[in-house]
Amino acid sequence: MTRTDMRQLLLDWLDDNYHFGEAATLIPSDDASFLDNGILDSLGFVALIVYLEDKFHITIDRKSLNRENFDSLNKILSFVLPRLGA
Amino acid sequence: MSLAGLELVFFLPIVWLLHWLGPRRAAWQNTVLLLASAVFYVTWSPRLLVVLAAAIAASFGAGAWLGALPTEGLAEAELVAVRRKRRRVVTAAIVAQLGLLGVFKYAGFFAQSLNALLTAAGLPDALPILHLVLPLGISYTTLIQVGYLLEVYWERAPACRDPLAYAVFVGFFPQLLAGPIGRARVLLPQYLVPRRLLANDIAAGAAAFLLGFTLKAFVADWLSPRVVDPVFANPAAYATRTLWISLFGYATQLFSDFAGYSLLAIGVGKVFGLTLPENFRHPFLSKSLAELWRRWHISLNTWLFDYLFAPLTTGRSWFRGRAGAGFLVVFLVSGLWHGATWTFVLWGLAHGLALAGHHAYDGWYKGRCRKDRRWVAARKSRSYGLVSWGVTQLFFVLTLVPFRAPSLGAAIAYAKGLVGLAGVERLAERFGLQAAAIVVFFVAYHLLEVGPGPAWKQRFLALPAPVRGVAYGLVLAFLMVYVPLGASTFIYAQF
Numbered sequence: 214m215t216r217t218d219m220r221q222l223l224l225d226w227l228d229d230n231y232h233f234g235e236a237a238t239l240i241p242s243d244d245a246s247f248l249d250n251g252i253l254d255s256l257g258f259v260a261l262i263v264y265l266e267d268k269f270h271i272t273i274d275r276k277s278l279n280r281e282n283f284d285s286l287n288k289i290l291s292f293v294l295p296r297l298g299a
Numbered sequence: 300m301s302l303a304g305l306e307l308v309f310f311l312p313i314v315w316l317l318h319w320l321g322p323r324r325a326a327w328q329n330t331v332l333l334l335a336s337a338v339f340y341v342t343w344s345p346r347l348l349v350v351l352a353a354a355i356a357a358s359f360g361a362g363a364w365l366g367a368l369p370t371e372g373l374a375e376a377e378l379v380a381v382r383r384k385r386r387r388v389v390t391a392a393i394v395a396q397l398g399l400l401g402v403f404k405y406a407g408f409f410a411q412s413l414n415a416l417l418t419a420a421g422l423p424d425a426l427p428i429l430h431l432v433l434p435l436g437i438s439y440t441t442l443i444q445v446g447y448l449l450e451v452y453w454e455r456a457p458a459c460r461d462p463l464a465y466a467v468f469v470g471f472f473p474q475l476l477a478g479p480i481g482r483a484r485v486l487l488p489q490y491l492v493p494r495r496l497l498a499n500d501i502a503a504g505a506a507a508f509l510l511g512f513t514l515k516a517f518v519a520d521w522l523s524p525r526v527v528d529p530v531f532a533n534p535a536a537y538a539t540r541t542l543w544i545s546l547f548g549y550a551t552q553l554f555s556d557f558a559g560y561s562l563l564a565i566g567v568g569k570v571f572g573l574t575l576p577e578n579f580r581h582p583f584l585s586k587s588l589a590e591l592w593r594r595w596h597i598s599l600n601t602w603l604f605d606y607l608f609a610p611l612t613t614g615r616s617w618f619r620g621r622a623g624a625g626f627l628v629v630f631l632v633s634g635l636w637h638g639a640t641w642t643f644v645l646w647g648l649a650h651g652l653a654l655a656g657h658h659a660y661d662g663w664y665k666g667r668c669r670k671d672r673r674w675v676a677a678r679k680s681r682s683y684g685l686v687s688w689g690v691t692q693l694f695f696v697l698t699l700v701p702f703r704a705p706s707l708g709a710a711i712a713y714a715k716g717l718v719g720l721a722g723v724e725r726l727a728e729r730f731g732l733q734a735a736a737i738v739v740f741f742v743a744y745h746l747l748e749v750g751p752g753p754a755w756k757q758r759f760l761a762l763p764a765p766v767r768g769v770a771y772g773l774v775l776a777f778l779m780v781y782v783p784l785g786a787s788t789f790i791y792a793q794f
Contacts, residue, residue: 230665260620263619276454276455278613
């Protein structure tokens with residue numbers, strides 16, 4: 214999966230579950246914090262982790278569950294893509 | 300000694316001077332704070348200081364043990380063995396901490412409940428009832444230590460090597476009785492380095508302390524004996540309207556008491572150069588229960604979320620992906636944490652079920668949104684927001700009936716009174732100047748968070764220090780004239 218495909222997949226998930234077609238416009242940049250910009254709340258992050266693990270058959274250990282890895286599009290892409298061998 | 304008590308006027312300046320006049324080293328500053336914390340605790344219970352010290356020593360030792368068992372760079376076979384050992388260490392350490400809490404806080408409750416069950420079945424009592432004195436603050440210090448152990452176990456925080464810093468991290472006197480519950484990753488590093496005396500910290504600390512004292516002494520302590528206590532003591536005697544007034548009065552009192560305490564603790568922390576976590580963020584503005592629990596007792600709820608809800612719903616058990624079931628577990632635990640009584644269990648169950656219900660409704664609503672964008676627009680409308688706010692706040696306030704009532708029977712009597720099956724008594728206190736001042740203060744406090752409020756607040760904070768000083772001085776003068784010195788105990792210190 215390419216970075217572009219993965220980015221679109223994340224936007225689709227955000228649209229499908231939280232922002233209904235507005236995710237791309239709500240996120241000011243790919244580095245923007247999801248938490249600070251109200252894109253996801255803590256419950257949303259939990260749902261996102263379960264989605265990523267189930268979708269890509271990966272295990273995200275507790276050590277990695279932090280804002281440094283999941284709080285923006287770029288952070289998620291940088292964390293997940295290497296684990297897919299992309 | 301209390302954070303809002305008269306003794307603090309003498310105690311705090313002495314500790315403050317010792318802290319800042321000594322060498323600017325973390326070891327000195329931590330020693331002063333640890334000794335001050337011990338003195339503070341001893342004024343409540345000298346014997347139970349030993350229990351607290353033993354618990355801190357045990358969790359520090361377990362953390363150091365985990366730190367001596369790193370997993371990085373190990374070969375697979377060795378990794379499996381080390382992971383197993385780490386799991387055993389953390390399990391034993393957490394069981395020890397929770398066991399201590401269990402013995403002191405829950406042994407009597409479970410023995411009573413089991414005996415009642417046996418009596419109902421016509422059998423003799425099986426367990427003796429222990430009447431142990433609950434070490435003050437143990438509910439908070441246990442969570443701080445369990446959180447630390449989990450962070451070290453998950454390798455999200457390093458094991459602390461400084462016993463002095465660790466002891467102050469757990470037992471720092473402002474947070475000892477009722478939090479905020481400090482987290483290892485954020486708070487512990489602050490104790491490892493020397494703190495600097497900054498004018499901004501003193502100003503911020505004084506402002507937080509003043510606001511906290513106002514909430515506690517001016518609002519909570521006024522409401523408690525006049526509006527809340529007499530009605531909850533005998534709900535069947537009071538008229539429906541009075542019961543409603545008293546219930547809203549209790550919501551205001553509870554918030555002011557606990558948010559007030561948290562601000563006092565945060566303020567004291569600041570004058571020592573420490574930033575304790577925020578504990579309340581205007582919860583009465585919340586438009587959903589999930590939002591309310593992100594704004595009320597934040598340090599407890601984020602603790603429960605990070606160490607219970609998230610592992611439960613992202614782990615491999617049946618709970619995976621089942622947020623509703625996760626809410627139920629978390630709020631049953633939260634209820635029991637607040638107190639070992641069935642009224643708190645009922646309160647937790649009500650919130651767990653309501654959050655699960657709201658989650659299910661949310662899922663259903665999102666389904667509608669996917670099909671038709673008008674549902675998205677409806678959710679963003681002012682009327683939807685107003686109804687959501689009203690339902691959320693009404694539910695929260697209603698669940699304070701079992702939270703405050705001394706027994707299930709009293710809670711039922713109160714609930715019946717709310718729907719009309721009530722007495723005729725009214726409050727002795729008339730709605731006078733102070734009641735009006737409290738309402739205005741409370742509403743203004745919340746309105747400063749909406750619309751142009753935050754901008755006004757920033758404008759005030761940007762005023763020259765002498766102007767702000769005069770404003771704070773006027774508030775202080777008002778409090779000294781109208782509020783009796785020394786406040787009552789804090790509600791959340793009982794938990």
